[in-house]
Amino acid sequence: MELLPQSREALDEYVTPSVDDVEGLLRVIEGWAVRTVPECVALSVTLLDDDLTFTLVDTDAGAERPVDPAGDTAPRPDADFALDERGWAEMARERAFAGIASTVCLPVVEEGRAVLNIDLYASTAHAFHDRIDGLVAALGAWQAGAVTNADLGFETLRRAEEAPERLRMQRLVDVAVGLVAARVGVTTDAAAGLLTQAADRAGVSESQAATVARVLLA
Incomplete structure (x- = not known):
């Protein structure tokens, strides 16, 4: 399976004490999954604490090529298109x-x-x-929480595509929290709470509040 380009970008920027090697985790899960379910054509892992999703997609094995209204198989993208990040993602989505x-x-x-x-x-x-x-045993998952056929629309792919932007917004929030903590003289946890409260009162997202806070405190 191939790592989604946005997942590669996010992995290159992602640093957390909770998971030392996210790509290594993805590859271990891939190995277990394809051994247990050879028909597996994609997988996503979502880190719930960080609300980040990373995705691997197999665009060939087990995936049918899209069919046009006339019934003919859609042409395979040329090499230049396939190497383009957006083109690769679109191709992966269509085939998946x-x-x-x-x-x-x-x-x-x-x-x-x-x-x-x-x-x-x-x-x-x-x-x-x-x-x-077998999957539960191999992956250390919670069997009672397993849900089948809840994401036939591949919603995790969309979330994986959003991961780099989520990381950029989180860095912006972290900067704003640090600025607020230094200016007001409170802990970073308290500063984060102040920022969230300000965003709620203003009716804007936390990332927008972070932008405003950074500009005002500069």
Whole structure:
């Protein structure tokens, strides 16, 4: 499977003490998934604390090429198009949509709290039948929380595409929190609370409030 370009961009910028090697985690999950479910054509991992999703897509194995209204198979994008980030993502989306026939979402729980969601996508309707127990055991997931066929529209792909922008906004918020903490003389946790309250009162997003705070305090 190939890492979505936006996931590569986000991974290059992502730093967290909670997961040392996100790409390594993705590749381990990929290995377990394709061994247990050979029809698996895509997977996404969502870090719930950070609200970030990273996605791997197989644009060939098990995925059908889109069909045009006349019934002919759509032409394969040329090499230049496929190497373009936006073109690659569009191609991945089209082929994945055409190839996804079943899905399963497996939460991973630590100390009674869900920390990860693992979403797997397969090219056949019954790919996960009688295989969820094996996946749960291999991935350390919570079996009672497993949900099948809830994301046939591949919503996690959209969230993965948004990950780089989410990280940029979070850095902006972090800068604003630091500025507020230094100016007002409070802890960063208290400054974050002040920023959130200000955003709520103003009816704007936290990232917009961060921009305003940084400009005012500069």
